[in-house]
Amino acid sequence: xxxxxxxxxxxxxxxxxxxxxxxxxxxxxxxxxxxxxxxxxxxxxxxxxxxxxxxxxxxxxxxxxxxxxxxxxxxxxxxxxxxxxxxxxxxxxxxxxxxxxxxxxxxxxxxxxxxxxxxxxxxxxxxxxxxxxxxxxxxxxxxxxxxxxxxxxxxxxxxxxxxxxxxxxxxxxxxxxxxxxxxxxxxxxxxxxxxxxxxxxxxxxxxxxxxxxxxxxxxxxx
Numbered sequence: 001x002x003x004x005x006x007x008x009x010x011x012x013x014x015x016x017x018x019x020x021x022x023x024x025x026x027x028x029x030x031x032x033x034x035x036x037x038x039x040x041x042x043x044x045x046x047x048x049x050x051x052x053x054x055x056x057x058x059x060x061x062x063x064x065x066x067x068x069x070x071x072x073x074x075x076x077x078x079x080x081x082x083x084x085x086x087x088x089x090x091x092x093x094x095x096x097x098x099x100x101x102x103x104x105x106x107x108x109x110x111x112x113x114x115x116x117x118x119x120x121x122x123x124x125x126x127x128x129x130x131x132x133x134x135x136x137x138x139x140x141x142x143x144x145x146x147x148x149x150x151x152x153x154x155x156x157x158x159x160x161x162x163x164x165x166x167x168x169x170x171x172x173x174x175x176x177x178x179x180x181x182x183x184x185x186x187x188x189x190x191x192x193x194x195x196x197x198x199x200x201x202x203x204x205x206x207x208x209x210x211x212x213x214x215x216x217x218x219x220x221x222x
Contacts, residue, residue, distance in 0.1 A: 005125030030071035
């Protein structure tokens, strides 16, 4: 796992974790009774391989195997789903098991990741702009993949009138509802925002501001 601020994040892709779970379930009956056999099944010479241990840790973080190295109900469902909906729901749950993805989903309200996604990563993970930028592409890839499997909203959740939807949109754009602990809120034309609550937030706020200025200057040059 990779450390991003206060969170641990998978080193390898979700698709690879699913593929390894398929081999576990289909070839080894869902139980890693012999670490050497499973290591070889997923392409490693032996169980002492560092890459093997990291891939196994990723599977556990996604909730595909348990502490006893057995495929979980979630893992088995992904391998043998009853239908497309069950597969999509299970994959969304697995990705949502990654704490950073879950927190980003809650923080953004499930909105797709934009160009300044690293700013949200920095704020949610409580990390520096440099570290957030370093890992933002990997985080964005898994986050958007999770959104691809997002369960459809119910009729009740999407039944707001056009006026209510427009008000919600305007509130999001203008940031009219600001928590009491926010000392400064920066918002761009696309509705991306960054809240300054403490002194440690200032470097990210500065980077947010400078990135907007850079985009404007580049646009004028073109």
